[in-house]
Amino acid sequence: MGGSKARPRPAGRIAPSILSADFSQLAEEVSAVAGAGADLIHVDVMDGHFVPNITLGQPVVACLDRVTDLPLDVHLMIERPERYVEEFRKAGADWISVHAEACTHLHRTVQQIKESGARAGVALNPGTPLSVIDVVLGDVDFVLLMTVNPGFGGQKFISAVLQKIRSLRDRIDADGLSVDIEVDGGVKTDNIAEIARAGGDVFVAGSAVFDSKDYRGTIAAMREQLGKS
Numbered sequence: 001m002g003g004s005k006a007r008p009r010p011a012g013r014i015a016p017s018i019l020s021a022d023f024s025q026l027a028e029e030v031s032a033v034a035g036a037g038a039d040l041i042h043v044d045v046m047d048g049h050f051v052p053n054i055t056l057g058q059p060v061v062a063c064l065d066r067v068t069d070l071p072l073d074v075h076l077m078i079e080r081p082e083r084y085v086e087e088f089r090k091a092g093a094d095w096i097s098v099h100a101e102a103c104t105h106l107h108r109t110v111q112q113i114k115e116s117g118a119r120a121g122v123a124l125n126p127g128t129p130l131s132v133i134d135v136v137l138g139d140v141d142f143v144l145l146m147t148v149n150p151g152f153g154g155q156k157f158i159s160a161v162l163q164k165i166r167s168l169r170d171r172i173d174a175d176g177l178s179v180d181i182e183v184d185g186g187v188k189t190d191n192i193a194e195i196a197r198a199g200g201d202v203f204v205a206g207s208a209v210f211d212s213k214d215y216r217g218t219i220a221a222m223r224e225q226l227g228k229s
């Protein structure tokens with residue numbers, strides 16, 4: 001090891017969000033995107049309080065765990081998520097992110113996720129400044145930057161967040177940390193390269209994948225764009 005070259009960043013990972021899948025065929029949908037080249041399965045958990053929508057909970061995560069070998073990336077959009085970390089981990093969550101805005105004791109909750117054995121992430125809404133994660137950045141495995149206001153699939157990418165992605169990438173690189181930046185909301189084939197250039201590593205894509213007729217073609221097109229970034 002050693003040398004002056006910066007550590008090369010691994011190729012971007014694509015995480016289809018099942019929020020836009022057909023819930024009556026969830027097992028088939030997950031197998032289909034896994035077969036189409038997905039790297040992770042992104043699972044949006046919403047409680048109707050932190051966000052104005054209700055989706056699914058631990059029993060569904062446990063079912064998903066039975067039907068795929070891909071890591072389950074569980075995005076908790078719920079108030080006081082510390083109440084449920086262990087349960088989601090037991091259900092099969094491999095990555096768990098909590099919203100900084102929903103945690104009174106963020107540092108403690110990050111440690112709790114790490115102790116559970118899951119990869120630990122903190123998610124930030126578009127309007128939340130990066131400074132709220134200053135103290136935990138050295139502890140987390142990934143930061144999830146929302147590029148829409150959370151609650152629904154199919155919303156428009158908020159391009160003002162690109163600068164926040166760049167700032168976080170600069171900070172991570174300057175500190176020599178190995179923290180992934182996951183970008184969630186409005187990611188499409190035509191903006192994924194720009195998001196990667198800003199510093200994104202993991203790309204959540206709900207409607208872009210599941211509303212397309214050809215999951216394999218869409219994921220391949222995203223990868224091709226990533227190759228150009």
Ligand code: DX5
Pocket residue numbers: 017018019020042044075148149150151152153154155184185186187204205206207208
């Ligand atoms: C939004 C969720 C996203 C959502 C993304 O609150 O966190 O994961 O599924 O959907 P698209 O890719 O359609 O914006």
Ligand code: ZN
Pocket residue numbers: 017042043044075184204
């Ligand atoms: Zn999400």
